[in-house]
Amino acid sequence: MADNKKILCSQCNNPAVFLDREKKTHLCKDHLIQSVEEEVMRYLNTISDLPETIGIAFSGGKDSTALLTVFSRIKADIPCRFIALTVDEGIEGYRQDTIRAAEDTCSKLGVKHHIISFSDIFGSSLDTLVSESDRNACTICGILRRRALEILAREQGIRVIATGHNQDDHAQTALMNAITGDVKKVFAGYGPSTWYARRIKPFARVSEREVTLYAMLTGFFRDLPECPYAITSLRGEVRTLLYRYEREHPGAMRNAALCEEELREKLGGTFRREPYQTCTGCGWPGSGKICQVCMVLRRPSLDNDPHQVREQTR
């Protein structure tokens, strides 16, 4: 292609790597990196009570690698320290590689890294639990991973956890909540909790395309195998639908994400958290007598369960 046909950055005339369809602007590598980092800074600046140290939920995948990279590159300009927290679910033939990649990335970035495994705290790997259950692997994993991350954060004295969820994830969740009519889910986890660590999402206003490019351009992206349990789910269908719609109507995903966020902010106060009950299996708060984690692990029917004791003593 002749030079004069090259698409150039709207800010500096270097070759463009990214098109913002909504703003109709192009960005070069440096300006794309800068814009993602500025967005994360902007997000962090909106949080008035950041603690001294926050935990970054770090799976070793693309989104969390990008998040950890941003934090490492802007650390001099942010008011908190950070550590990486990884959960090893125990997925044979998949997780070993991604854990190794995560360790490698942390050592290159000079970030303190802590790992906790399902086997350590629940006494079984995800593989074992899935083989013994008729529930969907992603459901089991989601419930236990949340608890595992919470336990790891407690061990490290962490009260705020940053996750790599991006704008596309939020748009998908918003649409899924609308499609399933699950109003409760819109407000789930909204408002302060004295028990659970607070979750923050610094990529809430960054699209998946930008996050992916950022991860590739900053050099820590690895093309890792996909989780063998990944299945075609409602989220997958919604994702395809939203991409198609975004192409024709740039900004649609941002609007869907913002719409739910605004609902939460305006109406969140009227959807107070239901009072927690104390789970008889593990002592953690839950919505019923037995929490989701214990239901997955079929507790408290198991006698002398060693991991109950370990969880309760934390």
Ligand SMILES: [Zn+2]
């Ligand atoms: Zn540029």
Ligand SMILES: [Zn+2]
């Ligand atoms: Zn429980």
